[in-house]
Amino acid sequence: MSLVTDTLSADRAEAVARAQAQPGLADVADYLALLKPRVMSLVVFTALVGLVRAGGDLHPVLAFTALLCIAIGAGAAGALNMWWDADIDAKMARTRGRPVPAGRIAPGEALAFGLVLAVAAVTMLGLFVGALAAALLAFTIFFYAVVYTMWLKRWTAQNIVIGGAAGALPPVIAWASATGTIGLESLVLFLIVFFWTPPHFWALALLRSDDYARAGVPMLPVVAGADETRRQILLYAAILAPLGVAPAWLGFAGMLYGLVAAALGVAFLALAFEVYRRRRGESAAAAARRLFAFSILYLFLLFAALLIEAMMR
Amino acid sequence: MEHEQKGIVLTEEQRRRRQRRSIALALVLALLALLFYVVTIVKLGPQVMNRPL
Numbered sequence: 001m002s003l004v005t006d007t008l009s010a011d012r013a014e015a016v017a018r019a020q021a022q023p024g025l026a027d028v029a030d031y032l033a034l035l036k037p038r039v040m041s042l043v044v045f046t047a048l049v050g051l052v053r054a055g056g057d058l059h060p061v062l063a064f065t066a067l068l069c070i071a072i073g074a075g076a077a078g079a080l081n082m083w084w085d086a087d088i089d090a091k092m093a094r095t096r097g098r099p100v101p102a103g104r105i106a107p108g109e110a111l112a113f114g115l116v117l118a119v120a121a122v123t124m125l126g127l128f129v130g131a132l133a134a135a136l137l138a139f140t141i142f143f144y145a146v147v148y149t150m151w152l153k154r155w156t157a158q159n160i161v162i163g164g165a166a167g168a169l170p171p172v173i174a175w176a177s178a179t180g181t182i183g184l185e186s187l188v189l190f191l192i193v194f195f196w197t198p199p200h201f202w203a204l205a206l207l208r209s210d211d212y213a214r215a216g217v218p219m220l221p222v223v224a225g226a227d228e229t230r231r232q233i234l235l236y237a238a239i240l241a242p243l244g245v246a247p248a249w250l251g252f253a254g255m256l257y258g259l260v261a262a263a264l265g266v267a268f269l270a271l272a273f274e275v276y277r278r279r280r281g282e283s284a285a286a287a288a289r290r291l292f293a294f295s296i297l298y299l300f301l302l303f304a305a306l307l308i309e310a311m312m313r
Numbered sequence: 314m315e316h317e318q319k320g321i322v323l324t325e326e327q328r329r330r331r332q333r334r335s336i337a338l339a340l341v342l343a344l345l346a347l348l349f350y351v352v353t354i355v356k357l358g359p360q361v362m363n364r365p366l
Contacts, residue, residue, distance in 0.1 A: 027330045028337045061355045065348065128352050 026109075030099040034082055034110055035075030035117075042299070043074040043170045046193060049303040050171030050186055052310045053252075054178035062129055066177035069125035070170055072117050073137045077166070079114030080145035083107050085153070091215040094208060114145070125177070133177040140169045154216070157223040164197030165190075185252045188243075189306075195240045196299055199233045199272060203292035206230070206275070207285060226284075230276045233291070237272035241265030244302055253309055260305040264298050 047070045051063055058066070082089065082100050090101035099105040105113075118141050126134030148163030156162075168190045175186035202220055205212060206229055209221040221229045244265045248258030271294050274287040323331065354361060 025327060025330065026334070028333050031334075031337075059355050061351055065352055068348075128356070 025104045026099060027104075030104050031113065033099055034079040034105065034113060036078030036081070037075075039078060039167070040071055040074045043167070044071050045300070046189070046303055047071075047170040047174040049307045049310075050174035050189060051178050052307055053185060053189075054175040054183065056178035058129075058178045063178070066125060066129045066133065066174060069121045069129070070137060070173055070177075073121035073125075073141050074170070076114045076117035076121060077141045077144040079110050079117065080141075081149045083110035083114060084145070084149050086110075088154075088215045088217060092208075092211040094211060118145075129177045130180050132180060132182075133173050136169060136173045136176055140166050140173065143169075155218070157218050157220045159218070160201045161198050164194050164201075167197055168193035184250070185247065188246050188250065188252065189303075192240070192243055192246075192302065193299070195236055195243055196295065199236045199240065199268075200292065200295040200299075202229050202233050203275065203288045203295060206288040207292070227279060230279065234272045234276045237269050241269045244268075244298075247306065253306060257305045257309050261302055264301055268294065268298050 044067060047067055051058075051066065082098055085095075086098075086100040086107050089095035089098050095101065100107055100110050118138075122134050122138045122141070125137050144163065144166035148159065148166055152159040152163050171189040171193070172182055172186045175181075175183055175189075205219040205221050206226055209219065209226065212219040213222045220232065242265065244261040245258055247253035248255070248261060253261075268291075271287070271291040275284075275291050278284045278287045
Protein backbone atom coordinates (compact mmCIF):
# COMPACT_ATOMS: atom_id res chain seq x y z
CA MET A 1 0.00 0.00 0.00
CA SER A 2 2.88 2.33 0.81
CA LEU A 3 4.18 1.81 -2.74
CA VAL A 4 0.84 3.00 -4.09
CA THR A 5 0.79 5.97 -1.75
CA ASP A 6 4.37 6.89 -2.58
CA THR A 7 3.81 6.70 -6.29
CA LEU A 8 0.60 8.69 -6.28
CA SER A 9 2.67 11.47 -4.90
CA ALA A 10 3.32 15.09 -5.64
CA ASP A 11 4.82 14.37 -9.08
CA ARG A 12 1.66 12.65 -10.27
CA ALA A 13 -0.56 15.29 -8.71
CA GLU A 14 1.46 17.86 -10.65
CA ALA A 15 0.97 15.94 -13.88
CA VAL A 16 -2.81 15.84 -13.27
CA ALA A 17 -2.83 19.56 -12.54
CA ARG A 18 -0.84 20.33 -15.71
CA ALA A 19 -3.18 18.27 -17.89
CA GLN A 20 -6.29 19.78 -16.31
CA ALA A 21 -4.87 23.26 -16.80
CA GLN A 22 -4.49 22.57 -20.54
CA PRO A 23 -7.67 20.76 -21.61
CA GLY A 24 -7.86 19.51 -25.17
CA LEU A 25 -4.13 19.84 -25.81
CA ALA A 26 -3.61 16.17 -26.65
CA ASP A 27 -3.14 15.47 -30.33
CA VAL A 28 -3.59 12.11 -32.08
CA ALA A 29 0.22 11.79 -32.04
CA ASP A 30 0.18 11.93 -28.22
CA TYR A 31 -2.14 8.93 -28.03
CA LEU A 32 0.06 7.11 -30.53
CA ALA A 33 3.11 7.97 -28.38
CA LEU A 34 1.38 6.32 -25.40
CA LEU A 35 1.50 3.06 -27.37
CA LYS A 36 5.35 3.16 -27.51
CA PRO A 37 5.42 2.63 -31.31
CA ARG A 38 9.12 1.70 -31.46
CA VAL A 39 8.69 -1.09 -28.91
CA MET A 40 5.50 -2.09 -30.72
CA SER A 41 7.34 -2.42 -34.05
CA LEU A 42 9.79 -4.90 -32.47
CA VAL A 43 6.91 -6.81 -30.88
CA VAL A 44 5.01 -7.01 -34.19
CA PHE A 45 8.10 -8.12 -36.11
CA THR A 46 9.06 -10.91 -33.68
CA ALA A 47 5.41 -12.00 -33.52
CA LEU A 48 5.21 -12.05 -37.33
CA VAL A 49 8.25 -14.34 -37.44
CA GLY A 50 6.68 -16.61 -34.79
CA LEU A 51 3.46 -16.73 -36.81
CA VAL A 52 5.18 -17.56 -40.10
CA ARG A 53 7.54 -20.13 -38.56
CA ALA A 54 4.65 -21.87 -36.81
CA GLY A 55 2.95 -22.63 -40.12
CA GLY A 56 -0.45 -24.08 -39.34
CA ASP A 57 -3.59 -23.35 -41.30
CA LEU A 58 -4.63 -20.02 -39.80
CA HIS A 59 -6.58 -17.96 -42.33
CA PRO A 60 -4.61 -14.85 -43.42
CA VAL A 61 -7.35 -12.55 -42.08
CA LEU A 62 -7.16 -14.26 -38.69
CA ALA A 63 -3.35 -14.14 -38.80
CA PHE A 64 -3.59 -10.39 -39.41
CA THR A 65 -6.11 -10.11 -36.56
CA ALA A 66 -3.73 -12.00 -34.24
CA LEU A 67 -0.88 -9.61 -35.10
CA LEU A 68 -3.17 -6.61 -34.63
CA CYS A 69 -4.27 -7.85 -31.20
CA ILE A 70 -0.66 -8.50 -30.15
CA ALA A 71 0.25 -4.98 -31.33
CA ILE A 72 -2.69 -3.39 -29.48
CA GLY A 73 -1.86 -5.43 -26.37
CA ALA A 74 1.75 -4.19 -26.50
CA GLY A 75 0.47 -0.63 -26.93
CA ALA A 76 -1.86 -1.05 -23.96
CA ALA A 77 1.03 -2.23 -21.79
CA GLY A 78 3.02 0.82 -22.94
CA ALA A 79 0.17 3.20 -22.02
CA LEU A 80 -0.21 1.60 -18.58
CA ASN A 81 3.56 1.89 -18.11
CA MET A 82 3.47 5.61 -18.98
CA TRP A 83 0.54 6.14 -16.60
CA TRP A 84 2.35 4.55 -13.66
CA ASP A 85 5.81 5.94 -14.44
CA ALA A 86 4.78 9.57 -15.06
CA ASP A 87 6.68 10.69 -11.95
CA ILE A 88 9.90 8.92 -13.02
CA ASP A 89 9.53 10.05 -16.64
CA ALA A 90 9.25 13.69 -15.55
CA LYS A 91 12.72 13.49 -13.99
CA MET A 92 14.54 11.92 -16.92
CA ALA A 93 15.71 13.93 -19.94
CA ARG A 94 14.92 11.05 -22.33
CA THR A 95 11.30 10.75 -21.19
CA ARG A 96 10.14 14.11 -19.84
CA GLY A 97 8.59 15.06 -23.18
CA ARG A 98 6.19 12.07 -23.04
CA PRO A 99 2.50 13.04 -23.11
CA VAL A 100 1.72 12.43 -19.41
CA PRO A 101 4.71 14.14 -17.75
CA ALA A 102 4.46 16.97 -20.31
CA GLY A 103 0.84 17.49 -19.22
CA ARG A 104 -0.82 16.94 -22.59
CA ILE A 105 -2.64 13.81 -21.36
CA ALA A 106 -3.89 13.38 -17.78
CA PRO A 107 -2.70 10.22 -15.96
CA GLY A 108 -6.30 9.01 -15.63
CA GLU A 109 -6.78 9.29 -19.39
CA ALA A 110 -3.65 7.23 -20.02
CA LEU A 111 -4.88 4.62 -17.52
CA ALA A 112 -8.33 4.41 -19.16
CA PHE A 113 -6.78 4.28 -22.64
CA GLY A 114 -4.45 1.43 -21.61
CA LEU A 115 -7.17 -0.57 -19.84
CA VAL A 116 -9.66 -0.28 -22.71
CA LEU A 117 -7.05 -1.35 -25.26
CA ALA A 118 -5.86 -4.25 -23.06
CA VAL A 119 -9.39 -5.62 -22.58
CA ALA A 120 -10.21 -5.12 -26.27
CA ALA A 121 -7.03 -6.85 -27.50
CA VAL A 122 -7.39 -9.87 -25.20
CA THR A 123 -11.13 -10.25 -25.91
CA MET A 124 -10.67 -10.00 -29.68
CA LEU A 125 -7.78 -12.48 -29.68
CA GLY A 126 -9.78 -14.92 -27.53
CA LEU A 127 -12.95 -14.72 -29.62
CA PHE A 128 -11.38 -14.63 -33.08
CA VAL A 129 -8.17 -16.67 -32.72
CA GLY A 130 -7.84 -18.83 -29.62
CA ALA A 131 -8.04 -19.05 -25.83
CA LEU A 132 -4.38 -19.99 -25.25
CA ALA A 133 -3.10 -17.04 -27.29
CA ALA A 134 -5.48 -14.67 -25.48
CA ALA A 135 -4.39 -16.01 -22.07
CA LEU A 136 -0.73 -15.53 -23.02
CA LEU A 137 -1.43 -11.97 -24.21
CA ALA A 138 -3.27 -11.15 -20.97
CA PHE A 139 -0.35 -12.59 -18.98
CA THR A 140 2.15 -10.54 -21.02
CA ILE A 141 0.28 -7.27 -20.45
CA PHE A 142 -0.09 -8.06 -16.74
CA PHE A 143 3.59 -9.01 -16.47
CA TYR A 144 4.77 -5.79 -18.14
CA ALA A 145 2.33 -3.36 -16.52
CA VAL A 146 2.16 -4.84 -13.01
CA VAL A 147 5.12 -7.16 -12.35
CA TYR A 148 7.72 -5.11 -14.24
CA THR A 149 6.42 -1.52 -14.12
CA MET A 150 4.82 -1.39 -10.68
CA TRP A 151 7.08 -3.80 -8.84
CA LEU A 152 10.44 -4.78 -10.34
CA LYS A 153 11.44 -1.48 -11.98
CA ARG A 154 11.67 0.48 -8.74
CA TRP A 155 12.78 -2.43 -6.57
CA THR A 156 15.66 -4.40 -8.06
CA ALA A 157 18.60 -4.04 -10.43
CA GLN A 158 17.36 -7.27 -12.05
CA ASN A 159 14.26 -5.34 -13.22
CA ILE A 160 14.92 -5.60 -16.94
CA VAL A 161 16.25 -9.17 -16.69
CA ILE A 162 12.99 -10.56 -15.26
CA GLY A 163 10.81 -7.93 -16.93
CA GLY A 164 12.37 -8.87 -20.26
CA ALA A 165 10.11 -11.93 -20.28
CA ALA A 166 7.21 -9.66 -21.31
CA GLY A 167 9.09 -8.45 -24.39
CA ALA A 168 10.12 -12.01 -25.25
CA LEU A 169 6.61 -13.50 -25.22
CA PRO A 170 5.14 -12.11 -28.51
CA PRO A 171 6.62 -14.89 -30.72
CA VAL A 172 5.14 -17.43 -28.28
CA ILE A 173 1.71 -15.72 -28.45
CA ALA A 174 1.91 -15.71 -32.24
CA TRP A 175 2.90 -19.39 -32.26
CA ALA A 176 -0.06 -20.21 -30.01
CA SER A 177 -2.32 -18.19 -32.35
CA ALA A 178 -1.25 -20.29 -35.34
CA THR A 179 -1.13 -23.73 -33.74
CA GLY A 180 -3.06 -23.58 -30.46
CA THR A 181 0.03 -24.90 -28.65
CA ILE A 182 3.40 -23.67 -27.36
CA GLY A 183 6.12 -25.25 -29.49
CA LEU A 184 9.75 -25.82 -28.58
CA GLU A 185 10.85 -23.48 -31.39
CA SER A 186 8.74 -20.64 -29.96
CA LEU A 187 10.40 -21.20 -26.58
CA VAL A 188 13.84 -20.93 -28.22
CA LEU A 189 12.73 -17.62 -29.81
CA PHE A 190 11.55 -16.53 -26.36
CA LEU A 191 14.96 -17.34 -24.87
CA ILE A 192 16.81 -15.44 -27.61
CA VAL A 193 14.83 -12.22 -26.94
CA PHE A 194 15.01 -12.85 -23.18
CA PHE A 195 18.83 -13.06 -23.14
CA TRP A 196 19.14 -10.24 -25.68
CA THR A 197 17.23 -7.77 -23.47
CA PRO A 198 19.77 -7.22 -20.62
CA PRO A 199 22.82 -6.33 -22.75
CA HIS A 200 20.58 -4.15 -24.96
CA PHE A 201 19.14 -2.14 -22.06
CA TRP A 202 22.31 -2.07 -19.96
CA ALA A 203 24.25 -0.57 -22.90
CA LEU A 204 21.68 2.26 -22.87
CA ALA A 205 21.71 2.43 -19.05
CA LEU A 206 25.51 2.93 -19.10
CA LEU A 207 24.93 6.05 -21.19
CA ARG A 208 21.98 7.27 -19.10
CA SER A 209 22.98 6.24 -15.59
CA ASP A 210 22.81 9.84 -14.29
CA ASP A 211 19.24 10.09 -15.54
CA TYR A 212 18.26 6.82 -13.84
CA ALA A 213 20.03 7.83 -10.61
CA ARG A 214 18.18 11.16 -10.56
CA ALA A 215 14.85 9.38 -11.03
CA GLY A 216 15.72 6.81 -8.35
CA VAL A 217 15.44 3.83 -10.69
CA PRO A 218 17.78 1.05 -9.48
CA MET A 219 19.29 0.18 -12.85
CA LEU A 220 22.40 -2.01 -12.66
CA PRO A 221 24.93 0.81 -13.37
CA VAL A 222 23.34 2.92 -10.60
CA VAL A 223 23.24 0.12 -8.02
CA ALA A 224 26.29 -2.03 -8.84
CA GLY A 225 28.42 0.41 -10.84
CA ALA A 226 29.47 0.66 -14.48
CA ASP A 227 32.20 -2.00 -14.28
CA GLU A 228 29.87 -4.68 -12.89
CA THR A 229 27.36 -3.73 -15.62
CA ARG A 230 30.06 -4.20 -18.28
CA ARG A 231 30.90 -7.64 -16.80
CA GLN A 232 27.27 -8.71 -16.89
CA ILE A 233 26.80 -7.39 -20.44
CA LEU A 234 29.71 -9.60 -21.52
CA LEU A 235 28.25 -12.56 -19.63
CA TYR A 236 24.83 -12.23 -21.27
CA ALA A 237 26.45 -11.71 -24.69
CA ALA A 238 28.40 -14.95 -24.16
CA ILE A 239 25.10 -16.76 -23.51
CA LEU A 240 23.26 -15.00 -26.34
CA ALA A 241 25.80 -15.71 -29.11
CA PRO A 242 25.46 -19.55 -29.01
CA LEU A 243 21.76 -19.31 -28.15
CA GLY A 244 21.19 -17.33 -31.34
CA VAL A 245 22.52 -20.28 -33.35
CA ALA A 246 20.37 -22.78 -31.42
CA PRO A 247 17.49 -22.88 -33.96
CA ALA A 248 20.00 -24.21 -36.52
CA TRP A 249 21.54 -26.73 -34.07
CA LEU A 250 18.11 -27.96 -33.06
CA GLY A 251 17.11 -28.40 -36.70
CA PHE A 252 14.40 -25.71 -36.77
CA ALA A 253 16.38 -23.44 -39.07
CA GLY A 254 18.72 -24.07 -41.97
CA MET A 255 22.27 -23.30 -43.00
CA LEU A 256 21.53 -19.69 -44.06
CA TYR A 257 20.16 -18.84 -40.64
CA GLY A 258 23.01 -20.70 -38.87
CA LEU A 259 25.66 -18.70 -40.73
CA VAL A 260 23.89 -15.36 -40.22
CA ALA A 261 23.33 -16.09 -36.51
CA ALA A 262 26.95 -17.19 -35.99
CA ALA A 263 28.35 -14.07 -37.69
CA LEU A 264 25.98 -11.77 -35.78
CA GLY A 265 26.78 -13.55 -32.50
CA VAL A 266 30.54 -13.09 -33.00
CA ALA A 267 30.01 -9.38 -33.78
CA PHE A 268 27.76 -8.96 -30.71
CA LEU A 269 30.34 -10.65 -28.50
CA ALA A 270 33.15 -8.50 -29.95
CA LEU A 271 31.21 -5.28 -29.28
CA ALA A 272 30.32 -6.46 -25.76
CA PHE A 273 34.02 -7.14 -25.18
CA GLU A 274 34.83 -3.60 -26.35
CA VAL A 275 32.33 -2.26 -23.80
CA TYR A 276 34.01 -4.43 -21.14
CA ARG A 277 37.52 -3.25 -22.14
CA ARG A 278 36.95 0.48 -22.63
CA ARG A 279 35.97 1.85 -19.26
CA ARG A 280 36.83 5.53 -19.26
CA GLY A 281 36.05 8.64 -21.27
CA GLU A 282 34.49 9.11 -24.65
CA SER A 283 35.73 5.75 -26.00
CA ALA A 284 33.72 3.96 -23.27
CA ALA A 285 30.57 5.89 -24.17
CA ALA A 286 31.17 5.25 -27.89
CA ALA A 287 31.55 1.50 -27.24
CA ALA A 288 28.24 1.43 -25.30
CA ARG A 289 26.52 3.40 -28.08
CA ARG A 290 27.83 0.99 -30.72
CA LEU A 291 26.62 -2.05 -28.77
CA PHE A 292 23.19 -0.49 -28.19
CA ALA A 293 22.76 0.33 -31.89
CA PHE A 294 24.08 -3.06 -33.00
CA SER A 295 21.85 -4.95 -30.56
CA ILE A 296 18.76 -3.63 -32.37
CA LEU A 297 20.24 -4.62 -35.74
CA TYR A 298 21.22 -8.03 -34.30
CA LEU A 299 17.69 -8.96 -33.28
CA PHE A 300 16.20 -7.60 -36.49
CA LEU A 301 18.60 -9.51 -38.76
CA LEU A 302 18.31 -12.72 -36.73
CA PHE A 303 14.53 -12.75 -36.99
CA ALA A 304 14.64 -11.53 -40.61
CA ALA A 305 16.83 -14.55 -41.48
CA LEU A 306 14.27 -16.86 -39.86
CA LEU A 307 11.49 -15.13 -41.81
CA ILE A 308 13.31 -15.31 -45.15
CA GLU A 309 14.12 -19.01 -44.63
CA ALA A 310 10.49 -19.79 -43.80
CA MET A 311 9.29 -17.93 -46.91
CA MET A 312 11.80 -19.77 -49.13
CA ARG A 313 10.59 -23.20 -47.96
CA MET B 314 -28.69 40.38 -26.29
CA GLU B 315 -25.11 39.36 -25.91
CA HIS B 316 -24.45 35.95 -24.33
CA GLU B 317 -21.68 35.80 -21.82
CA GLN B 318 -19.33 32.87 -22.48
CA LYS B 319 -18.99 30.56 -19.51
CA GLY B 320 -16.72 27.62 -18.66
CA ILE B 321 -13.62 26.55 -20.59
CA VAL B 322 -13.22 28.24 -23.95
CA LEU B 323 -10.98 26.28 -26.33
CA THR B 324 -8.42 28.05 -28.43
CA GLU B 325 -8.35 27.58 -32.19
CA GLU B 326 -5.46 25.08 -31.85
CA GLN B 327 -7.34 23.10 -29.19
CA ARG B 328 -10.40 22.96 -31.45
CA ARG B 329 -8.25 21.68 -34.32
CA ARG B 330 -6.70 19.00 -32.10
CA ARG B 331 -10.11 17.93 -30.84
CA GLN B 332 -11.31 17.61 -34.42
CA ARG B 333 -8.27 15.51 -35.35
CA ARG B 334 -8.93 13.25 -32.33
CA SER B 335 -12.57 12.85 -33.35
CA ILE B 336 -11.65 11.96 -36.93
CA ALA B 337 -9.05 9.42 -35.73
CA LEU B 338 -11.60 7.83 -33.39
CA ALA B 339 -14.19 7.63 -36.19
CA LEU B 340 -11.65 5.95 -38.50
CA VAL B 341 -10.65 3.43 -35.82
CA LEU B 342 -14.31 2.54 -35.16
CA ALA B 343 -15.05 2.18 -38.88
CA LEU B 344 -12.03 -0.09 -39.39
CA LEU B 345 -13.03 -2.13 -36.34
CA ALA B 346 -16.53 -2.63 -37.74
CA LEU B 347 -15.03 -3.71 -41.07
CA LEU B 348 -12.66 -6.12 -39.30
CA PHE B 349 -15.52 -7.68 -37.30
CA TYR B 350 -17.52 -8.12 -40.50
CA VAL B 351 -14.65 -9.77 -42.41
CA VAL B 352 -13.67 -12.01 -39.47
CA THR B 353 -17.28 -13.13 -39.09
CA ILE B 354 -17.42 -14.12 -42.77
CA VAL B 355 -14.04 -15.88 -42.53
CA LYS B 356 -14.96 -17.84 -39.39
CA LEU B 357 -18.50 -18.76 -40.35
CA GLY B 358 -18.15 -18.78 -44.13
CA PRO B 359 -21.34 -19.53 -46.07
CA GLN B 360 -22.87 -20.86 -42.83
CA VAL B 361 -23.50 -17.24 -41.82
CA MET B 362 -26.49 -17.28 -44.18
CA ASN B 363 -27.68 -20.74 -43.07
CA ARG B 364 -30.09 -20.01 -40.25
CA PRO B 365 -33.82 -20.27 -39.73
CA LEU B 366 -35.70 -17.14 -40.68
